[in-house]
Amino acid sequence: MSHATIEDAAPRTGVRVHVQKLGTALSNMVMPNIAAFIAWGLITALFIEQGWLQGIFSQLKDPDGWVAKIGGWGAYDGAGIVGPMITFLLPILIGYTGGRMIHGNRGAVVGAIATVGVVTGADVPMFLGAMIMGPLGGWCMKKLDALWEGKIRPGFEMLVDNFSAGILGMILAIFGFFGIGPIVSAFTRAAGNAVDFLVENNMLPLTSILIEPAKVLFLNNAINHGVLTPLGTTQALETGKSILFLLEANPGPGLGLLLAYMVFGRGVARASAPGAAIIQFFGGIHEIYFPYVLMKPKLIIATILGGMTGVFINVLFGSGLRAPAAPGSIIAVYAQTAGGSFLGVTLSVLGAAGVSFAVASLLLKTDRASDEPDLAAATAEMEAMKGRKSSVAGTLVAESAGPIKSIVFACDAGMGSSAMGASVLRRKIQQAGFGDVKVTNSAISNLTDNYDLVVSHRDLTARARQRTGSAVHVSVDDFMGSPRYDEIVEQLKRTNGTDDAAPAIAPAEEVAEPTTDDVLPPSSVVLGGTARTAADAIDEAGALLVAAGAVEQAYVDAMHERESSVSTYMGNGLAIPHGTNEAKDCIRRTGLSFVRYAEPIDWNGKPAEFVVGIAGAGKDHMALLTRIAQVFLKPDEVARLRQATTAEEIKAILMAS
Structure with missing residues (x-):
């Protein structure tokens, strides 16, 4: 069996991880607003003097022109719609998104207010300032809310919430105007001067030495969204285009590498390269070629030289894009190509692909390694570096795994999360007709290396892999409705085949069911929870378990x-906090607590x-967890819980057969 890993994330350490996290945070602020960048790029193409409609807008600027005579628009500035968008709209959207990432809507509003401070206090488009002030505003609001959480007299909540956010936003806006704005402006000018130096001295192609390896190591987001996008937008505002948008987005180097594998590769790598090339070039998902580099790291030379070629051609022709091309598809690249740059951009893509193909072909053809490269292992390595499962790269190795007969859902304690996840996954697998596949749950500390597939939360996958190195690993972050479950079923269809003889629903494992009054007494059900944070909700659910005599306070x-x-968090609005494996000694008997909140908790x-607080003394809580899982998989049942x-x-709904 292939030891591939399909994962959403795994905890990692080191400088590279911190840079990746920074890049991910920057990307998470920019990517949701890419549509606004596209709109700005298209408007730029229409309205600036060098734009597609420059003839019409020359009339707009002419007081005696026909447009002015018809509409009285003689004083209209054709680029007037472009400046406000890049100066105000885009940075504020980024700041709003950054604040929302930290502290929901309240953080988003304060982040947007704080961003206005740096926007108005700078003389350049303030993308970097927005990436600082947005999350800072959300973080400050979160900390401020925590100071008086639960201490506000009833009836004064809205007053305190609104004034605290307003006053904090004012302070941060002033701080951004006088403090952060000038600093970021100075940094932007310095970085711009460095880019100008590279351009003037014909050294810009050397950036590929940094960018191409960074892409494979998933450090490109920090470079692309942290430096290139802010500098590129500033440059595009002044000149109508920027070459910086093409430094990372050019699909040519990856295309050339994959074409070389199509001709000179071997085994699975060669067979999968055509599909990967289509996804990479037209879909813009560059990460799909990263495993091909990781299989033979020396091929990074091909992508570097290809990238340098593409940059050189763009410098030679003076070509560029109006706005970021995201994703890096040839379609997105052409959509953002500035007028007069289509020839240069086309030649840069073809030149990059050609050089990358030639170098990679030479390296593959002269490679003396006799073993077929392990694409599955390379994909697993790539996904581990990325920190989450790659849906496109996973398709490259789907056929390489052997039959799967045993699946274990592992978590820290082996009772709450894993039991719930195992219940959902078991039913999906049985309904698909694979009744012979055994699905169990276990604490990670109790795992043995005799499972075919291990499912765990993304933050625990690294620990699970240490104990079950020979298994396929699947990471999830949503225990109730993770799309990974459907991928596992599809994997079973490929590796196990269709078992027509298997029952649609296999008999469930027999477990002793405790009396529901003992497990969930009425006193442990609260229909109007008062907690406002996850930590307070854990205290509230835990206190009910303590009061019922199910656990000690240490639990x-x-x-x-x-x-x-x-x-x-399980998904579908459900969280099931429970103790660690080491805390099982604090459990006196199996118990549940249920708390419903009128306003969802972050x-x-x-x-x-x-x-739902859980304390499981043994396997007797498994049947109850299975029932709870099935309830929360049905929207109608969840609606009944809201209306109860x-x-x-509540008990009747949760404990119904």
Whole structure:
């Protein structure tokens, strides 16, 4: 069996990881607003003097022109719509998104207010300032809210919330205007001067020595969104285009590499290269060629030389894009190509692909290695570096795994998250007709290396892999409705084949069911939770378990410890906080608590409307967890939980057969 890994994320350490996290944060602020960048790029192409409609807008500027006579627009500045968009709209959108990432809507509003400070206090488009002030505003708002959480007298919540956000926004806007704005402006000018120096001395192609390896190591987001996009937009505002948008987005180097594999590669790599080339060139998903480089790291030379060729041609022709091309598809590149740059851009893509193909072909043809390169292992390495599962790269190795007969869902304690996830996954697999595939759950500390496939939360995958190195690993961050479950079913169809003899629903594992009144007494059901944060919700659910005599107080501390290592958010509005494996001695008997919140709680960025505290003394809670999982997979049942008015109704819904 291939030891491939399909994962959403794995904890990593080191400088590279911090740079990756920074790049991811920058990307998460920019990518949701790419549509605004595209709109700005198209408007730029229409309205600036060098734009497509320059003839019409020359009439707009002429007081005696026919347009002015018809509409009285003689004083209209054709580029007037371009400047406000790049100066105000785009940075404020980025700041709003950054604040929202940290502290929801309140953080978004304060982040936007703070961004206005740096926007108005600078003489250049303030993208970098927005990337600083947006998250800073969200973070400050989050900390400020925490100071008086639960201490506000009833009826004064809205007053305090609004004035605290307004006053904080004012302070941060002033700070941005006088402090951050001038600093970022100076940095932007210095970075721009450095780029100008490279251009004037014909050294810009050397940036590929940094950019191409950075792409494979997933450090490109920090470079692209942190430096190239801000500098490129400033340059595009002045000249109508920027070559900087093409330094990373050029699909030529990756295309040339994949074409070389199509001709001179071997085995799975050669067979999968054509499909990867289509996805990379037309879909713009560059990461799909990264495993091909990782299989033979010396091929990075081909992408570097290809990238340098593309940059050189663009410098030679003076070509550029009006706005970022995201994703890096040839379609997106052409959509943002400035007028008069189509020839240069086309030749840069073809030249980059040609050089990359020639160098990679030479390296592959002269390669003395006799073993077929392990594309699955390279994909796993690439996904581990990326920090999350690659849906496109995973298609390259889907056929390489052997039959899967045993699956284990592993978590830290082996009771709450893993039990719930295993229940959902087991039903999906059984409904697909693979009744012979055994799905269990386990604590990571109890894993043995005899499973075919291991499912775990993305923050625990590295630990699980240490104990089960021979298994395929799948990481999830949504235990209830993760798309990874459907991918596992598809994987079973490819590796196991269709088992017509298997029952549609295999008999469930027999477990002893405790009395529901013992596990979930009415006193442990709260229909109007008062917590406003995930930490307070854990305290609220844990206190109910303590009051019911199910656990000792120390178990609540273990619930917080568990949450600090990996989120217990299940999906579909459900969180099931529970203790660590080491805290099982604090459990007196199996118990559940149920808390419903009128306003969803921000649970590590996900909305938790229902919190079910869990303390499992043995396997007797498995049947109850299975029932809860099935309830939250049905929208109608979740709606009933929202509308229930008594603890008895809640119990009837959760404990129904």
